[in-house]
Amino acid sequence: MTKYILEAKNISKAYNSFQALENVSISLEKGKIYGLIGQNGAGKTTFMRIITGLSFPTSGELYLFGQSSPKALLSGRKQMGSMIENPSILGHMSAKDNLRVHKTMKGIKDENAEQRVLDIVGLASTGKKKAKDFSLGMRQRLGIAITLLGNPEILMLDEPINGLDPSGIAEVRQLIKELAMKYQMTILLSSHHLAELHQTADEFIIVNEGKILKTLSHDKLDQQIDKHLLIACNEPEKLQKVLRESLHTENFILQPDQSIKLYDFTDKKEELSKSLIEHDIIITTFTTQEETLESYYLQLIGGVS
Amino acid sequence: MQLLKADFFKLSRSISPWALFLLALISAIIFAACSHYVATDSLSIETASGSLSLFSETQMMALLGSIAAGICLTTDFENKIIENAVSGGHSRNAIIINKMISFFILIALLYLPYAAITLLFAFTDAAFSGFLPTPALNILSGAAEQISTAGLFGKILLINGLSLFIFISQLMVSIFFMFLFKKAVLVITATYMTSLILGPVSSLNETIHSVMAYTPYGIDLSQLTFHMSSKFIGESFLISFVFILVFYLASFLIFRKAEVK
Numbered sequence: 001m002t003k004y005i006l007e008a009k010n011i012s013k014a015y016n017s018f019q020a021l022e023n024v025s026i027s028l029e030k031g032k033i034y035g036l037i038g039q040n041g042a043g044k045t046t047f048m049r050i051i052t053g054l055s056f057p058t059s060g061e062l063y064l065f066g067q068s069s070p071k072a073l074l075s076g077r078k079q080m081g082s083m084i085e086n087p088s089i090l091g092h093m094s095a096k097d098n099l100r101v102h103k104t105m106k107g108i109k110d111e112n113a114e115q116r117v118l119d120i121v122g123l124a125s126t127g128k129k130k131a132k133d134f135s136l137g138m139r140q141r142l143g144i145a146i147t148l149l150g151n152p153e154i155l156m157l158d159e160p161i162n163g164l165d166p167s168g169i170a171e172v173r174q175l176i177k178e179l180a181m182k183y184q185m186t187i188l189l190s191s192h193h194l195a196e197l198h199q200t201a202d203e204f205i206i207v208n209e210g211k212i213l214k215t216l217s218h219d220k221l222d223q224q225i226d227k228h229l230l231i232a233c234n235e236p237e238k239l240q241k242v243l244r245e246s247l248h249t250e251n252f253i254l255q256p257d258q259s260i261k262l263y264d265f266t267d268k269k270e271e272l273s274k275s276l277i278e279h280d281i282i283i284t285t286f287t288t289q290e291e292t293l294e295s296y297y298l299q300l301i302g303g304v305s
Numbered sequence: 306m307q308l309l310k311a312d313f314f315k316l317s318r319s320i321s322p323w324a325l326f327l328l329a330l331i332s333a334i335i336f337a338a339c340s341h342y343v344a345t346d347s348l349s350i351e352t353a354s355g356s357l358s359l360f361s362e363t364q365m366m367a368l369l370g371s372i373a374a375g376i377c378l379t380t381d382f383e384n385k386i387i388e389n390a391v392s393g394g395h396s397r398n399a400i401i402i403n404k405m406i407s408f409f410i411l412i413a414l415l416y417l418p419y420a421a422i423t424l425l426f427a428f429t430d431a432a433f434s435g436f437l438p439t440p441a442l443n444i445l446s447g448a449a450e451q452i453s454t455a456g457l458f459g460k461i462l463l464i465n466g467l468s469l470f471i472f473i474s475q476l477m478v479s480i481f482f483m484f485l486f487k488k489a490v491l492v493i494t495a496t497y498m499t500s501l502i503l504g505p506v507s508s509l510n511e512t513i514h515s516v517m518a519y520t521p522y523g524i525d526l527s528q529l530t531f532h533m534s535s536k537f538i539g540e541s542f543l544i545s546f547v548f549i550l551v552f553y554l555a556s557f558l559i560f561r562k563a564e565v566k
Contacts (some may be wrong), residue, residue, distance in 0.1 A: 009562065049338055049564075052391070052392035052566040053391050053394075053562050054388060054391055054392060054564065054566075055565075056562055056564075072340045072429055074394045074395075074396055075394060076394070077392060077393060077394035078393065078394035079394075080393075080394070082389075082457060084388070084392070086385065087385070088384060088385035088386055088388060088389045089384065089385075090315065090318075090384055090386075091384075092318070092319065093315075093318055094318075097314075100314060101311050101315050101386070102311075102389060102393075103316055104310045104311035104314055105307055105308055105311040105386075105390060105393060105395075106307065106393055107307040107387065146389070156392075
């Protein structure tokens with residue numbers, strides 16, 4: 001029995017001459033949150049659409065719960081909740097009626113299923129209000145509620161925090177973490193909010209131009225994200241000279257605003273500041289900084305396109 | 306079955322199927338009234354068979370049936386219900402069959418007022434004219450010559466049933482268009498245009514007519530009377546059934562590996 005809930009092996013997808021995905025292979029473990037990172041058109045949605053059966057790969061194999069036959073994939077998808085791009089919502093119906101449509105489609109017998117997921121996403125008080133009158137954030141929450149019907153084992157959420165306000169984002173983040181921890185759900189989520197994804201996901205899958213550039217855990221990412229000192233002073237030229245000649249380091253970058261990013265001495269700040277003061281350098285900024293997931297991602301794909 | 310139940314719940318909460326049913330009901334009443342007034346010389350046959358022929362079941366089923374297929378069923382592509390059915394593990398074949406059953410029920414609902422009126426008035430003494438050779442008027446005008454028995458009731462049911470089956474098969478192209486275009490407006494236009502065009506096309510020349518005779522568009526609806534032969538019933542049923550089957554297979558072929566967006 002495989003330990004992976006979902007496995008994709010060398011999935012490729014071409015639309016005529018355009019290669020949307022090229023040999024994408026990933027393995028998702030139970031109860032983990034995976035962040036799918038990539039630019040628009042990188043292939044994130046195409047990949048999710050293939051997993052959910054909305055699109056077919058040109059080549060490669062997909063395994064759900066260790067099986068890959070067409071029948072097993074259909075059966076596996078019954079244990080999956082997904083929201084790809086926009087949620088499936090009928091505007092003329094209330095949140096509860098929308099959930100009832102999807103509950104019936106999934107064959108869920110539980111009479112309180114709608115109320116339970118409405119409570120989870122914070123839409124319990126919407127009553128008979130029609131979905132067409134919902135805000136974008138409320139629609140997103142309803143979309144998430146639909147995916148949660150029937151306690152799926154896998155959740156596929158494509159840009160789930162689009163349109164949510166900061167408190168809504170924090171609530172969804174909390175909810176996603178809780179679902180993975182409490183119900184052992186495996187969650188694959190894509191988002192453009194990389195800072196948000198950094199706080200939510202356990203594992204990161206970085207996609208660019210249809211290929212997986214890197215997969216790494218949260219811990220490994222933190223190790224790879226460089227720590228540096230940001231120093232600003234009255235005489236940047238002199239500071240560079242002191243760093244080179246007195247402190248014997250070339251491991252720094254002069255920023256366009258004339259501040260300096262120093263990658264050495266991060267654990268010897270006292271020694272450094274003492275030396276700068278001895279050389280009569282007046283320091284205006286002296287702080288430890290870490291690269292963000294965003295800068296790591298940009299560095300990986302070769303900068304802003 | 307789950308998809309069908311969800312469809313019924315969705316349709317019951319929607320205004321469009323009820324609005325279409327109401328239009329069919331009003332049309333059936335107007336059409337029966339026209340037939341009665343023509344029979345009692347209160348309305349000229351020219352007026353009735355002119356603009357008022359729009360209210361006949363042949364015209365209304367083509368129009369309302371196309372709209373129903375578009376608004377009530379194809380919008381499921383636009384509001385991502387089909388997408389959720391696919392990602393929820395329902396097979397593409399199950400989705401097509403579910404849509405076909407929902408469609409058959411919708412068409413039956415739209416035909417119901419015409420069937421109800423024929424059943425209601427066939428057992429009264431009111432006079433009706435068969436100013437147009439449509440199944441409903443054939444029943445209403447022919448019932449006066451029949452004795453009111455359970456047999457008459459059965460014959461009316463048979464004519465209505467066969468007539469409904471032929472209309473369903475004629476409109477079955479909408480299911481194919483639904484999975485081809487995935488847009489309500491295109492499905493309505495294409496289905497209605499098909500119904501409008503194929504009728505006159507079939508009478509263009511002998512060759513086309515003989516080919517069209519093997520489709521439900523070529524079935525002569527004026528023959529749906531109390532005196533229709535078993536051969537006609539059998540052939541009409543078979544042609545319609547095969548047509549439905551062909552378009553089901555065509556729908557399956559185009560949707561089997563189609564991208565759902």
